[in-house]
Amino acid sequence: MTPSGGPPPEPGWQRLGVSQEDWQHWPWQMRERVRDARALARFVEPTDDEVAAIERLADRFHFVITPYYASLMDPEDPDCPIRRQVVPRTAEQDDPVGVADPLDEVAHSPVKNVIRVYPDRIAFCVNNECALYCRYCLRKRMVGDEEWTMKKRELEVALDWIRETAEIRDVLLTGGDPLVFSDDRLGWLLAELRTIPHVEIIRLGTRLPVTLPFRVTDDLCRLLADHHPIWVNTHFNHPRELTPEAAHACDRLTRAGIPVGNQSVLLAGINDDAVTMKQLCEGLVKLRVRPYYCYQAQLLEGTAHFRVPIERGVDVFRELRGRTSGFAIPQYVLDTPYGKVPLSHPYLRGREGDDIVVEAFDGRLWREHNPL
Numbered sequence: 001m002t003p004s005g006g007p008p009p010e011p012g013w014q015r016l017g018v019s020q021e022d023w024q025h026w027p028w029q030m031r032e033r034v035r036d037a038r039a040l041a042r043f044v045e046p047t048d049d050e051v052a053a054i055e056r057l058a059d060r061f062h063f064v065i066t067p068y069y070a071s072l073m074d075p076e077d078p079d080c081p082i083r084r085q086v087v088p089r090t091a092e093q094d095d096p097v098g099v100a101d102p103l104d105e106v107a108h109s110p111v112k113n114v115i116r117v118y119p120d121r122i123a124f125c126v127n128n129e130c131a132l133y134c135r136y137c138l139r140k141r142m143v144g145d146e147e148w149t150m151k152k153r154e155l156e157v158a159l160d161w162i163r164e165t166a167e168i169r170d171v172l173l174t175g176g177d178p179l180v181f182s183d184d185r186l187g188w189l190l191a192e193l194r195t196i197p198h199v200e201i202i203r204l205g206t207r208l209p210v211t212l213p214f215r216v217t218d219d220l221c222r223l224l225a226d227h228h229p230i231w232v233n234t235h236f237n238h239p240r241e242l243t244p245e246a247a248h249a250c251d252r253l254t255r256a257g258i259p260v261g262n263q264s265v266l267l268a269g270i271n272d273d274a275v276t277m278k279q280l281c282e283g284l285v286k287l288r289v290r291p292y293y294c295y296q297a298q299l300l301e302g303t304a305h306f307r308v309p310i311e312r313g314v315d316v317f318r319e320l321r322g323r324t325s326g327f328a329i330p331q332y333v334l335d336t337p338y339g340k341v342p343l344s345h346p347y348l349r350g351r352e353g354d355d356i357v358v359e360a361f362d363g364r365l366w367r368e369h370n371p372l
Helices: 012-015 027-029 047-058 083-084 152-164 183-194 217-225 244-255 276-286 310-320
Strands: 121-125 170-173 201-205 228-236 259-266 290-296 329-336 339-342 348-352 355-359 365-369
Touching: 012 170, 152 183, 183 201, 183 217, 201 365, 217 228, 244 259, 259 365, 276 290, 290 310, 310 329, 310 348, 329 355, 329 365
Parallel strands: 121 170, 170 201, 201 228, 228 259, 259 290, 290 329
Antiparallel strands: 329 339, 348 355, 355 365
C-alpha cells in the first residue's frame, strides 16, 4: 500500500485473468461477488480469524463483496482499511451492548420500510440488497434477509402512504441500495414519486459509486436527470476508495446535474485520525463531492471494535478546522431515534459516566452509551 493509501498498481481484471469488458459490466460484478473464504482467497490470503468469522457469522450477517472492491484490499495486510470494512472478524461476536435496531427504526415505520423521524421527510428503504455488505451496516438486521424484501405491491403501499401524507416534501430512497434496481424498476419508482405534487426533492443514498462504480452508466445518469431535482449521497470512508473508477462515476453524476454529497462513518483504525480524514475530505472535494456528514458509529450489534469515544471524534474534526477548506469538513453527527444531532456545542451536552448526553432538534435529550 502506498503512503497515500492508493490501490494496488495492477488492475483487478488483470489479476483475475478476466476481460476488461466483463470487469466493467456491473451485472458481471454482481454475479461474481465474493461469498466465501475460497472466493476471498483470489484476492487475499484469509487469516484464521477471518475464515472462522466467515463460518460462524454466516447465519447472522451475510458476507458479500464485489470483485472490484475486493481488488482494492491489500493482500498482505489484514488491517487494510478496505479489508476491515467488509471481511468478517470474530470480534463481531464480542459486543455485549450492541443492539439490532439502535435507531428504533421499526417503531418509526408507518408502513413497511418507510422510516419517519422528521415531520417533512422520510427514508424509504426500497430494497434490502446491496452490492456488498459493510460489517458496520446500520441495517444489517434486514440486508439480505427475505423478510425485508420489498415486493412491487409493498412499494405501491408505501407510495400510497406518501400520497396521503401531504407533509412529506423530501424522500430519501435507501435500503439496501436503490441503485441495485434495474433502470426500468428505478425509473418506474421515480416516475411514481414525481406524480406526487408535494414531493419536492428525491434523494438517493447509495454506496455503489464506491463499491461498484460501473453501475453509474450514461443510461442511469440520463434516467436520473429526467426526474430532477435529484440529489445523491454516497459513502466513501477512506482515501484508498478514491479510485479513477470511482472518480469517473462521480463525474458522470455531477455532469448530469446531480449534486453529490458524502456521508462517511468514523471507524476505529480506519479513518479516526485527522491525517486520514483530511486526505479523504480533500480528495472528495477534488471529485466535486461535498463532505456532508461523518457519523459516529452506532451502538449496533457486532460493531464494538469499530466504535470510538466521541471525544476522539470531536478532536479529529477540531484538528481539521483552519487546516483545510471549510466546505471540506463534514459535520460530525450522532444519529439517534430523535434524529441526527451535531456533536458540537450546544447539542453535545457532555458526559455522564459511560454515557454521552446530546440534545435533539426538538429539545429531547438522548444518552448514548460511549465509554472512554
